[in-house]
Amino acid sequence: MPGGRRDVLGVRIAPALLRFGAALPGRRYRAALSVRNLRAGSCRLRLLPPRRPQFKLIVENPEKPVAPGLQVKAVVEYYPESEEDLEDRLLLLIEEDVVDIPLLGYGGQKFIFCRYCFQFNLVENLLTPVTYGYITKLSTVMKMNSKFLYNFFFPIAVHR
Structure with a gap:
């Protein structure tokens, strides 16, 4: 924990x-x-x-x-x-x-809202977390204004 x-x-x-x-x-x-x-x-x-x-x-x-x-x-x-x-x-x-x-x-399960496009391991801009937690699945490329599920298993690292 x-x-x-x-x-x-x-x-x-x-x-x-x-x-x-x-x-x-x-x-x-x-x-x-x-x-x-x-x-x-x-x-x-x-x-x-x-x-x-x-x-x-x-x-x-x-x-x-x-x-x-x-x-x-x-x-x-x-x-x-x-x-x-x-x-x-x-x-x-x-x-x-x-x-x-x-x-x-x-x-339960949480979502992160992504305001900008980004690629896995390369954050081009800031993510807006709805709450603190961990990602369960992440596709290689996220599209603008998309949500993805996270469930407290893998740490999120957001860099500016």
Whole structure:
């Protein structure tokens, strides 16, 4: 799952965001999350759940401060009820500070609208993505004002 990692306030959040792509209604999707203490001393870490009922946080928050080098592990579940795109966030409490961890749920298949002609591996002008994601199929040459389907499998690289 894309998202990388993010170091902030002496902890490492991996992945930096949780993205659930091409999610179908009525199915359950899960993603792992870890928060590692990179500080020289112990610190209190606590994950708070998202607001939307479609996202569920499963975590055992420690009662005591987390020692240096140790981590808190969690799982986020996503249960889409329809093919809509949803956004939410987890709140990570680090001592007295608060950090957002974005949650993104994308429903179904998406389209990209191409305003200009381009050839595969050679973009002559800018694509306008309807939403973020990945291409499933792409013909060698696209015609003006055409749409093509993408479904979160292969990365899109758009260069100006």
